[in-house]
Amino acid sequence: MGRLSYGTVFLSLTLALTSATASYSTAGAIMALFAVTVSALTPLRAALVDRHGLRRVLPALTCAYAVALAALAATTWRPGVPAWALALLTAAAGAAAPPLGPVMRTLWHGLLPGGPLVARAYSLDTVAEELLYVAGPLLAGLAALRSPSLGIALSAVLIVAGTVGMITSPGARPRPGTPVSAPGRPGPAGRAAPPAAAATAAATIGVTTGALGLLAVAFTRAHHWPAAVAWIEAALAIGSALGGLAYGTRTWRASPRTRLGLLVGAVGLSLAAAGVAPSVPGLVLAAWVSTALNLGTSAGTAAIGPLLERLPLPLCFAVAAAPALPAALYLLASVRTTHPSPPR
Numbered sequence: 001m002g003r004l005s006y007g008t009v010f011l012s013l014t015l016a017l018t019s020a021t022a023s024y025s026t027a028g029a030i031m032a033l034f035a036v037t038v039s040a041l042t043p044l045r046a047a048l049v050d051r052h053g054l055r056r057v058l059p060a061l062t063c064a065y066a067v068a069l070a071a072l073a074a075t076t077w078r079p080g081v082p083a084w085a086l087a088l089l090t091a092a093a094g095a096a097a098p099p100l101g102p103v104m105r106t107l108w109h110g111l112l113p114g115g116p117l118v119a120r121a122y123s124l125d126t127v128a129e130e131l132l133y134v135a136g137p138l139l140a141g142l143a144a145l146r147s148p149s150l151g152i153a154l155s156a157v158l159i160v161a162g163t164v165g166m167i168t169s170p171g172a173r174p175r176p177g178t179p180v181s182a183p184g185r186p187g188p189a190g191r192a193a194p195p196a197a198a199a200t201a202a203a204t205i206g207v208t209t210g211a212l213g214l215l216a217v218a219f220t221r222a223h224h225w226p227a228a229v230a231w232i233e234a235a236l237a238i239g240s241a242l243g244g245l246a247y248g249t250r251t252w253r254a255s256p257r258t259r260l261g262l263l264v265g266a267v268g269l270s271l272a273a274a275g276v277a278p279s280v281p282g283l284v285l286a287a288w289v290s291t292a293l294n295l296g297t298s299a300g301t302a303a304i305g306p307l308l309e310r311l312p313l314p315l316c317f318a319v320a321a322a323p324a325l326p327a328a329l330y331l332l333a334s335v336r337t338t339h340p341s342p343p344r
Contacts, residue, residue: 002162005155007136012151016076024308037094061098062163068093069156073149133237141230204327211320261331268324275317
């Protein structure tokens, strides 16, 4: 329930801020601020949980986060609130967002004996989280039929209920040697991709899919079907979950860099094609092949807002997709210059 809050809050905030400010640029900049504070301060919040325990830190963070969301729900109910006030409340919410995902993954590590069971638990956790990003936008879309601010209020209720359930569970009892900041997620067999390649892929996909959130709002409004943005967000999550399951069931011969390059290129091409989709159902189908990462999302959201007010909508899709193509070429070209090291 707590992590479902993150499935509802991003779309609800995007819709509410766009309606309250009547500006894609302003809404994009404020959403970028939210994404930056959530992502950049996650290590600090996780370190606080390591130091003081989840039963002390999570309630405090959750209360602050829920209060900030409640204030945003109230201030976006009607237009007219200054943008700086909305930005301040949004930054406060992002700064206090409790790290329920890292905490849950650490609890899996402590609850299970290790080996294949932990790997399966992490896979189940990841797919379950993707399904939350299917249900979350749909709930936010239903709430938006009355007011997008209702989705923000729902997010506050969900985070409180979920956190209470987590901290009162017997599985949350302190266990030595399981720090939240290093959950030890297992990776695929073989040599890992170099950090530069992984960072390039993560930032590029974050930029493109971060821009897609605001593009989807503009696309559905242009086609006179604003509530359908929830289906686009849900299609992204379904595609990501199915892609993750399919990826994990195969043994890959290609190197990690080659796989990164091909996948990033596929995301860029699919996003560029989405801009010429003839209808909202067409965009929903195009969204199936994409996935989302936190890193880089803020840059894409902030950059696409001003462009939506100056360029045609299909061109905005193409601009959002542009970073993926050189990144894919870089990742694929670097495979030839990288000499594999002996397996450890």
